[in-house]
Amino acid sequence: MWVIHLPRLNLAAVSVHRFLKKNQGKELTIAQYCEGILSGNRTILSRAVTLIESNIPEHQKTAQEIISRCLPFSGKSLRIGITGVPGAGKSTFIESFGTYLTSTGKKLAVLAIDPSSERSRGSILGDKTRMEELASDPNAYIRPSPSSGSLGGVARKTRETILLCEAAGFDTLLIETVGVGQSETAVHSMVDFFLLLQIAGAGDELQGIKRGIMEMADAIVINKADGDNIHRANSAATLFRNALHLFPPTLSGWIPQVKTCSSLCKTGITEIAQCLEDYFEFVKGNNYFEERRSAQAKFWMHETIEARLKSNFYQNSLVKTDIALLEKEVTNDKINPFIAANELLEKYFKSIGKH
């Protein structure tokens, strides 16, 4: 497959490729990184993402410079979040849906937000081999999630990876989460469309998803609508449609859709792609698309500020000394939480004022 596409690579990419072969493992300059990314070279893209994921300050510095230069070329993709509990069939869905998208000419990047603490609970992208077809698709780029770190850190890394993928020419991004942790809100804050994958089942089986997620969904897709399961999938779809009807209108004005599909039999996939197209036409028409992107950029600025203010506070040695006792007193109604908070704050501000 690669051979067929080789002639389409531009000269810059080819020369970078040769350069890389010759300088395997050697550091690239920032200009070389940017040139490689903008020419769509995946090897260089991957190396840049590795810099983003690195916690070494020098790597971070290089990464930030690369991101800054790529920023003007980013933003031109549709960012789609996909979540669902373990067992909902996320990997086969992404495989089916993704290969359909590339068959229609899309350039697809698949990422995951999946902080290490949540990993054991059902990540798929750590295991690329479960998406064999997509993994060998020349128009798809799959990047397993950063291997460790706090949700804040992982979210930042994922968002920066999105920017580089866009600069590298990917026009459709799928960002996967596990659907059982804290990461859905983070994903929701970096995508344009949020898809919740569910499976049909009797009562309790429908209930695996975390509270609050259903209300974020722009579409709910009932997967595994095949064989004996079709009837149950259709019933589940009706239930969800009725439930969504009770929810207040979305900010975008879009009415969340409920679809069924079989990732295995590849049925219902076209309809989901059409639903996405309808959505993007709708939100680009009413300007919600741009507004949300702007709001998200601002959100991440403030989110970063607030996370750092908090970590600076809770890592302070005086705070660390006192907080456990105060928490205990607060819990036992020995002290008003507001008073306890003020005590800690006073100590904190005094101590950082000294430095």
Add this chain to the structure above:
Amino acid sequence: MWVIHLPRLNLAAVSVHRFLKKNQGKELTIAQYCEGILSGNRTILSRAVTLIESNIPEHQKTAQEIISRCLPFSGKSLRIGITGVPGAGKSTFIESFGTYLTSTGKKLAVLAIDPSSERSRGSILGDKTRMEELASDPNAYIRPSPSSGSLGGVARKTRETILLCEAAGFDTLLIETVGVGQSETAVHSMVDFFLLLQIAGAGDELQGIKRGIMEMADAIVINKADGDNIHRANSAATLFRNALHLFPPTLSGWIPQVKTCSSLCKTGITEIAQCLEDYFEFVKGNNYFEERRSAQAKFWMHETIEARLKSNFYQNSLVKTDIALLEKEVTNDKINPFIAANELLEKYFKSIGKH
């Protein structure tokens, strides 16, 4: 009514009452405040709440001392949050439900979280006269919401008022919100039970409530189930029951209930009271009640800390100078939000280090 109950007042309360008459408008000592509150004197309770609501530092200091002394006597009530859109009939519901509760021997306090910005959108407690029966009930205490302030400030004041009401012997607290703003999460974080009041109606009329609120509810009550409306109310109840069925289990293990009632005809009220009793028996049995109270106390400590860290940052003069421009650049993809955040943070920490 007051005359009948007068013999039940203890001597301390009577002497405080005489004292107050003699010293109308004069400052009380902290000991006098506490004695008055603990003896159940509402006039003194109201004056203490006024101190809590005051922004004058000296009042705040006195208030905090009163709260500290009353803390050991607080906590022994059932705290019930009630929300619903304007028009759902919150005031008549609280009137009916409240008078039923006091008729069964409960001592009831009714408060509201209702930051001024949200006030115009349907507050009821600013207008006590709409609950005439309850307002003249010797076993009920109605306190209109603080007249102004940020959500954080109002939430703190409401939570501190809860503590004093409990110390004054009120065993059941209703805390009302408007259901259209930001205050529901705050209320949810200070109550034991969250009741969502809805009305029946065709499609869209059901949708007034803010996203996310339905998933917080321990009970949904369809109000105005009377006259021609009974059938519609029952249909709405069925719809909500089906919808709740799709939600994941609650942390408490409690299955949220859907009830119908008529505040006007006073039907269905006993069943709601029974539902609350069942809930409290359930969560006290599985220890969730205590766990949640502890978690809430901790939450308010951390919430206060984080709010203050943020306000300190955003009020900083250097931050104020730069933030608008950076936000604009972030919004226009001129600068990575993470870089913008770090720029501001660096300036901020340098500037407070100087003081």
